[in-house]
Amino acid sequence: MTGMDRPRRLRRTPALRRLVAETTLEPRHLVLPMFVADGLTEPSEIGSMPGVYQHSMDSLRKAAVEAVAAGVGGLMLFGVPRPEDKDATGSKAIDPDGILNRGLRALADEVGDATVIMADTCLDEFTDHGHCGVLAGDGSVDNDATLDVYVDMAIAQVEAGAHLLGTSGMMDGQVGAIRAGLDDAGHLDAGILAYAVKYASAFYGPFREAVGSSLQGDRRTYQQDAANRREAIRELELDLAEGADIVMVKPAMSYLDILRDVADRSEVPVAAYQISGEYAMITAAAQRGWIDRRGAVLESLLGIRRAGADIVLTYWATEAAHWLS
Ligand code: PBG
16 A cells, blocks of 8 residues: 555664664663661572662672673662661661661772762661651651751761762651751752652562561651642652752652653653562562563663653662663
8 A cells, every 4th residue: 555654664673773762771871779788798688579689798899899880870778777776766877887878888988989879868777667757756757857867867878978868758848958958067069869759659568678677557648649640740849949959750660650740840850760569570470481571671661761760770770781781
């Protein structure tokens, strides 16, 4: 038949498809979340995240070097304290000798400015109740008291070597408070990667195992409700006004519409976090032979990029970077 539109012409050969590809996926777009656990001498695999480890100080350094050699854009570090070191206010989060700050110093020493070192600036790993903030007398999470702790935590993390602070606690005003606190302490160049939009999600399940979370109940009084879309824009605009350098949407796969909304409006780079449950789902299906692992991973990452993410946090960062280069 003549005179018909034939989009298939541009799909005929790999070279044609490469020529017209609209979205790119490069190692520099990927950030590797890492866990360092206090008291480990060997890395310990996380049961619900096969292939992801709680690191010892030594294995953290090795994995960081490998990630940087593969060309990843950055590293996001989470600390896992000993259970007996947790308390009501998460004081080990501020202690320069707390596991996260020690891990940051090890990363700064090992890879320094060859990559971007990011720290999770949130209390949930360090509190004995597992919440992202400190509690008021009635057991609720006390927003403003938490901000004071976040400021001290942020300063300690910058002094340990973090370039960017990942504010993941979803307290109101956290970006503004941390920005002001860093500036007052003279840390004008430390940046904030704001978890601007973070939903309460069932897909965080494996992460709770990864960090040995003490949480009973849920985070629905501070993380967003999956039903809401407008609210994401409100959260975005607040974080931009408070001085976020990069904004993040989390989780990724179930919130790609939100990611697109944010990318269309943001004046700063946009990140998305492909979270633990997303990793676990693809890994489990691939282990059963139900999907092709590499194809599914790369497609999921490309989809997140296509939806608007400049940067993708993914537990596959190092492996995907190898595939891509
Ligand atoms: C909380 C935090 C969580 C994740 C990152 N930071 C868990 C939560 O909010 O319960 C989840 C990451 C993942 O699931 O991969 N500071």
